Amino acid sequence: MNIKNILVISDQKDKSQKALAHAKNLAKRYDASLHVVGFSYENLAILTESLSETQIEQAKERILQDHKVCLEGAIAQQKLPNNTTCEIVWSKDIARWVKQHCADRFDLIIKTGHRSERAFYVPTDWHLLRNGVSPIMLVAEKKWRKKQSIMVSLDMASKVKSKQALNQKLIEAGKMLATANDMPLHLCFSLAISPVLKDLGIIDKNKTVKQAKAKYMPLMQAMLGDYELPPEHIHIKAGDTKKVIPSVASEIGAALVVIGSVGRKGLKAKLLGNTAESVLVLLKTDVLIVQP
Numbered sequence: 695m696n697i698k699n700i701l702v703i704s705d706q707k708d709k710s711q712k713a714l715a716h717a718k719n720l721a722k723r724y725d726a727s728l729h730v731v732g733f734s735y736e737n738l739a740i741l742t743e744s745l746s747e748t749q750i751e752q753a754k755e756r757i758l759q760d761h762k763v764c765l766e767g768a769i770a771q772q773k774l775p776n777n778t779t780c781e782i783v784w785s786k787d788i789a790r791w792v793k794q795h796c797a798d799r800f801d802l803i804i805k806t807g808h809r810s811e812r813a814f815y816v817p818t819d820w821h822l823l824r825n826g827v828s829p830i831m832l833v834a835e836k837k838w839r840k841k842q843s844i845m846v847s848l849d850m851a852s853k854v855k856s857k858q859a860l861n862q863k864l865i866e867a868g869k870m871l872a873t874a875n876d877m878p879l880h881l882c883f884s885l886a887i888s889p890v891l892k893d894l895g896i897i898d899k900n901k902t903v904k905q906a907k908a909k910y911m912p913l914m915q916a917m918l919g920d921y922e923l924p925p926e927h928i929h930i931k932a933g934d935t936k937k938v939i940p941s942v943a944s945e946i947g948a949a950l951v952v953i954g955s956v957g958r959k960g961l962k963a964k965l966l967g968n969t970a971e972s973v974l975v976l977l978k979t980d981v982l983i984v985q986p
Contacts, residue, residue, distance in 0.1 A: 695867040697724040703805040704732040714772045728778040735786035789821030807832030829984045842949035844872040845880045860954045882929040884938035936972035950980045
């Protein structure tokens with residue numbers, strides 16, 4: 695994962711501008727350029743009976759200009775690099791704009807993650823996870839604290855070649871981030887077992903985990919290459935992935951969890967969901983979502 699161009703999606707509602715704060719640190723570490731985009735949209739069509747087209751266009755320009763002044767103020771307050779560029783886009787569909795305008799332009803997208811009152815991320819974040827353009831970092835905290843770690847979630851059991859390749863991609867991203875931030879790296883693999891079979895005594899959970907460690911730990915060490923990782927930093931646990939990953943992340947004090955997403959779309963996504971999205975429901979850390 696090579697980070698040279700970063701897109702930051704600004705959020706007017708986030709007073710602490712967490713996404714800008716993280717972008718500043720990453721730009722410094724990787725000598726990357728930043729482009730900050732803010733989104734404005736008002737339904738001005740309802741004004742057609744009282745205002746002329748010219749007046750409506752003037753109102754739109756005024757809204758855009760006011761938003762740009764606010765954005766430039768936030769950029770100055772965060773002391774982003776002098777070569778930082780910014781723009782305000784008139785659109786209510788952030789995910790669609792990103793997909794249409796950002797292909798091959800950015801190595802990373804950063805956005806403040808938002809949760810609804812039911813703890814799920816809002817639809818805009820879900821759609822961005824499936825943008826298929828660039829890895830996206832959803833920021834939960836303004837600043838990473840000392841003695842935290844980087845955790846990579848892997849799907850070692852998959853025999854699908856694209857998912858196996860994604861595992862390696864995730865590890866490379868984790869290695870880079872851990873090195874750049876001087877944080878320990880952890881790998882986590884959640885081994886799915888049937889709770890019914892376990893409860894009936896047909897499957898011995900401890901024996902299954904022991905066998906999985908013997909099989910997968912050497913493979914995970916090999917994927918790390920020359921990167922030395924203590925055995926205790928490789929976590930192989932049996933259970934529901936959407937519970938295991940947040941649990942391990944909390945246990946090791948993860949600042950960031952790197953996770954892969956296959957980005958299902960349409961009816962298939964609605965019926966089957968997505969492992970990454972299920973994990974995000976309970977995960978409280980910053981997350982970096984990488985697609986094949």
